[in-house]
Amino acid sequence: MAQIVSARMCVVSWIQLLPAQGGTMTGGPEEPKLIRVVGAAIVKDGKVLCAQRGSGKTLSGYWEFPGGKIEEGETPQQALQREIEEELLCEINVDKEVCTSDYLYDFGHVELTTFLCHLIEGSPKLTEHARMVWVEPADMPQLNWAPVDHDAVEHISKMTI
Ligand SMILES: Nc1nc2c([nH]c(=O)n2[C@H]2C[C@H](O)[C@@H](COP(=O)(O)OP(=O)(O)OP(=O)(O)O)O2)c(=O)[nH]1
Numbered sequence: 512m513a514q515i516v517s518a519r520m521c522v523v524s525w526i527q528l529l530p531a532q533g534g535t536m537t538g539g540p541e542e543p544k545l546i547r548v549v550g551a552a553i554v555k556d557g558k559v560l561c562a563q564r565g566s567g568k569t570l571s572g573y574w575e576f577p578g579g580k581i582e583e584g585e586t587p588q589q590a591l592q593r594e595i596e597e598e599l600l601c602e603i604n605v606d607k608e609v610c611t612s613d614y615l616y617d618f619g620h621v622e623l624t625t626f627l628c629h630l631i632e633g634s635p636k637l638t639e640h641a642r643m644v645w646v647e648p649a650d651m652p653q654l655n656w657a658p659v660d661h662d663a664v665e666h667i668s669k670m671t672i
Pocket residue numbers: 546548549550568569570574575576577578579580621623657658659660
């Protein structure tokens with residue numbers, strides 16, 4: 512009998528600890544993590560390079576600006592130059608910022624900052640995207656862009672570049 516009572520007390524005291532340990536019973540839902548991303552609107556001959564995400568990736572099939580996540584200690588410009596070298600095997604100048612916007616995806620909260628960029632060395636090579644196309648700014652809204660990109664696409668579509 513003594514053993515049964517102590518086992519019950521043990522379960523009760525463990526359950527009492529749960530809110531303090533997990534925080535899920537008393538607090539609200541956890542803040543989704545902020546993913547800071549930079550995108551390059553690479554301009555050449557009055558057109559912008561648009562890239563379609565490959566299969567097996569998050570947001571597969573959506574169009575995006577080449578780029579990626581900012582790593583610790585990097586400025587947005589440094590991150591963008593690094594990502595473009597890794598992803599497109601070429602070098603860019605990072606020029607004017609277009610805009611920053613954010614979107615709450617089911618996998619996280621993405622904040623995207625987009626910059627106008629120009630090629631300084633080499634030409635973009637397809638390594639991880641499904642497709643890449645050079646598009647006139649006014650035609651860019653016709654592509655199926657990732658949700659967080661819509662503000663930047665809207666801005667660029669009205670620019671003379
Ligand atoms: N580079 C880029 N990423 C974008 C854009 N719009 C958008 O929602 N994203 C998302 C896709 C990714 O979840 C994240 C960028 O991260 P990443 O480029 O380093 O990641 P990744 O392709 O390896 O994809 P993953 O790790 O999320 O599968 O931001 C965009 O215009 N450019």
